[in-house]
Structure formats: C-alpha cells, structure tokens
Amino acid sequence: MDLELRHLKTIRAIADAGSLTRAATALGLAQPALSAQLKRIERALGGELFERGREGVRTTALGDLVLERARVVLPAVCELQEEAVRFARDGAEGYRLGGTHGPLLGGLVDRIARTDPGAPVTTYTSWSEREIAGGVVAGRLDFALVGVCGESGPPEAGRLAWTEVARDPVYVMLAADHPLAPRTEIDLAELAAEAWTDVPGDGCFGDCFAAACVRAGFTPACVYETDTASCVHLVQVGRAVGLCRATFPVTPGLVTRPLAGAPLVWRHLLGWHPEGRAAGRAAAVLHHTRAAHEEALARSAGRTTTPAPREGTPR
Template sequence: MRHLKTVRTIAEAGSLTRAATALGLAQPALSAQLRRIERTLGGELFERGRHGVRATALGELVLERARLVLPAVSELQQEAVRFARARAGRKAQRLRLGSTHGPLLGALVDLLAAAAPDAQVTTHASWSERELAALLAEGRLDFAVAGACGNATPPDAEHLVWQEFAVDPVFVMLPEAHPLARAPEVELAELADEEWACVPGDGCFADCFTAACARAGFSPGRMYETDIASCAHLVQVGRAVGLCRATFPTTPGIATRPLAGTPLRWRHLLGWHPATQRAETAATVLAQARSAHTDAAARSESYADWLAGGGHRTTGPGLPL
C-alpha cells in the first residue's frame, strides 16, 4: 500500500522533487525507494526527463490498479474502525459528539448527561462540516451537530444520515449604540456601508449572503471570518456588524435584530453513520437536540420576540422554512 501511494504521488506531482516534498522525504531517498519498487514490479515505472517524469506503459498499468485498490482498502479500513469503535462504544456506554460553533452542543451535552448519567460523553468542536462528516465516516464520532443554509446538501449525504431538527433565521448583531439596535427589524440594504463579521465555514453560506446582498442592491464590504468570541468583540467595539443564528445568546453590548424578510436561514442538522448507530439511540439524541434548540431559542429575547410576532411565517427567496 505504501509503495502504491508513493507511485501515485510521483505521478500526480510530475517530478521527483515535488513528490519528495509532498511525502516529506529527501529526493535521493525517494529515488532509491522508487528503484526498489521498480525492481519489485519488474521494470521502470517512469521515464525521467528535463521537465519531470512521465509514466511508462508499466507505470500506467500500476497507476490504473492503484486507483482501484487504494480507495477500496481505505474504505475497508474506515469500515473496520467504525465497526470496532461502535462495539467498544456500546460496551462502555460512550457517546462522542461533534459540533460546529454555537450554543447547541453544550445544551445537548447537558441534556444527554442528565438522561444517561452513566454514559461517558465526549465532545469535538470544529468550524468545518466536512471535517465532522469525515470523523463520522471514520467512526471517530457517533453524532455531529452541523448546519446548512437554504437547501444546501450536507457533506457526504450519500453515506451519512443527516436529520434536520430545527430551522432558524439568520439575525444581525449590532453594537448597542448602533442607530438600528432598537429597530423591530433591519432591512439588509440599511447595512450596505458596514463591515461584517461571521464565523468561518466550508458550506455555501458566504455565497448565499453575497447573493442576498445583491438582491438588496449592494455588494458587502470587508468580511472578518473568525471565532465567535472575536466576532462579538468586533461588534461590541463598533468595528463590524455580525451575522449569527437567531439562538445567539444575549451578550452585553450587543443587540441581535432580525433581518426584514428573512433573506437567510440556517438549518440545524444531526448526522450519524447508519452502520454504527442503532435507530433507538439516534432517535433519543435527535429528540434531545430538538430540546436543546428549544431551550436556546427561549433564552434569546430577540428570537422569542420574533417568534411571538409571527416572524416564523415569513420566508426568504428560495429559503423555505
């Protein structure tokens, strides 16, 4: 397997120098390793030239087989790890949770710990939905709380189960001294001259936000992508206005206000791998995730006001509740 990966890396890099860098080896060491591989396989795999290397006919044969073998073995490894971890997790009553930023992970941990005090609950936080999906696929997480904007497809949806458990409007965070901080709702166009802050992600939220601004008649200014604490600080000091889920907790110096017409929505999703989780366990965690969201929504005064005023009946373009 290591030899096949080395051959594939050389072919993809196009030169021994670049391949050695990618593999973390010195070029002479990689050249010696390639010669050993070629002796094992009975002939030269690459033609060396001034501009790099090119696969020989034998090299093309080996690469063709490697493209089939490497993913198959990798999938076997992942499946074996998932199976072993699932069995070990059931024996030890272990529950490994992952989540992107936001208040729901802590609330979910609290509810699950109360419901199953003997279970060992561990957590992993990441800004990347794709990373969480990979950890689910590898059996290193049992469940993940993630999200998607609009109707976007969550990562690795062909192999994982993603169940929507709530949908929130996206609110704007304003410093308390901002002229719009006490407005019942804020038109997105009223913020055309602002700089922005939000947490990073690898979904389509940035594109959806830019499209919403375009519909409002402007292009957004500078966007600071950083952790939630830094976003809050930038808003508090008046450096930027922020984008947040409506469940964002009440924070000193910050007013969260709904955007008129709800141009952006955030779907909360619970993900798991169907081969490693029993249906009753998934149903329990899903129910607790819904409860965690309900509690978070009740603690946000601006969100509670928005819901009481019938805001949940408003829909943004192409983003149905």
C-alpha cells in the first residue's frame, strides 16, 4: 500500500485525539474501521505508530517521526491547493464578489456593470463574514464586502488585505406609528421595554449590543434573530424594534432613527488576497464600493456617517 495524504490526516487525527475512540468520532468512522486502517498504515510504514493503553494512545518513536513530517506536509499541501485555485480562477477578467446582507453589494454590482459592461460579475452572499472571507482565502471569490462592529478586527486578518470603506452609526428601526417615530433621535434607554430584531452574524455585534443596553440600564427582554425581510415585517406590525445600518433604504411602514450618542458603530470593509491576480483591481473596486455606500446613504433616511480615509491603505 502506498502512503497517501488521507493516511497522514488519520495519523494526525489519532495523535490529536489521544484515543482511537475519539479519533473515530472526529473522522466520522466506526472504531473497528479506524483500527483496521491504522494497522494497514503501520504495515506500510514498517512498524507501530502508537502504543495502546488504558488511558488512550501515545506515539512511538516511529510515530513521532511520521507525525512530525505530517504536520509539515499537510499544511504545505493545503496551501498549495489554495494557491493553485487562486491562480486558476483569479486569471479571469471578471469579478467574483462576496458579501453579507445590505445594500452595498447590489450597488457595487451596478457600478461595475455600468463602468465595465463587458466583464462578467458573479456574487455570493452569506450571513457569515468568516465564510465570505474564507472564500477569498480559498480563491473562490475575488473580493469580500463585509462589516464589523466598532473597532473589531476583520476575519482572516493575517491572510487578506482589508480597507475600511466607511463607518456608520447603528440606527433603530421603528414602525411608522410608533410613539417615538416623530423623534429625530432616540435614547437607547427609552427602548428598554421593547422586543428587538436583528439579522444574524458571526461577529461580536450581539455582544456589543447587549453591553450597550446594560450601560443604558436594561437587558433586552427578547431578540428575534432572523433574515432582513422578517425583521422588517416584525417592525412594521409593531412586534419589535430593529437594529439597522444608516444605509438602510426607506421602506413603507417604518422609519429609522439614530441612537443618541451613537452607542453602536458599524464599519464597512472591503477585503482581497494581496497575492491574488484580482489585487490589481482592488483600488477600482474600492472606489466603486465607496461610491455605492454614498449612493445608498443618499437613498436612505440616514445622513450621519464618517467617511473613511481616501488613501485606500490596506488595514
């Protein structure tokens, strides 16, 4: 039997788990099947890799040697695969854009279509900022358009180049007939008795919102985490008040208002792989994204925003 990458992954999984039972669970195998596979690997390598005991397994001297090499080879092969995917896919002259919920992705697509009508544009959306960033790292996407709460760092910060597009205060979304709707600004404490609704995400926004409520003297009684359309419906029928960005479009039946003191801030970020072929188009895409943000802000009820620095230096 020739040694394969999957065999090295099995060896690493057993060593990391410390027992065949736990390793079998992690690999999604039955323990007898994993034991049989390990015996075949050991025969191919000429000796035992693990000593079995009551408390689990530990590597032999041969096992240490193989495991040391496996922990060098496996990441190198993974990196090679990612680079190959990027090389094969980034050569296309089109734009592969990934983004989370919000109006900026649509605005960016529109601007690219207007200024570069011959270039194909594809999009991928997800509520997960990490998933979008991972798509750029893996070469499946050229650019990631995501947001983070306050001064939080972006996902994959060490592998992608990130630039701030703009930062907006977080607004509250109310039914048009809500008692506070006529106000131009609302203190967070005035909403202490309300149920809330917001879209999901894998950043720290939920924790930051909870902390802001505690500073305002209350704990949210209920938070409905759901898609944008459902959030809008819950607000329109008076079931909850919502959290939204200043770029949220004007929508019948509801109004958006800034929170006094801007206790929550949302930063729009654009990311790309610095070694990908699409990196040469980053400056143009950043320009289009900032213009799309300004256009979205102009169409919304929000007007308070802090423009990002215009030099476009990756963060």
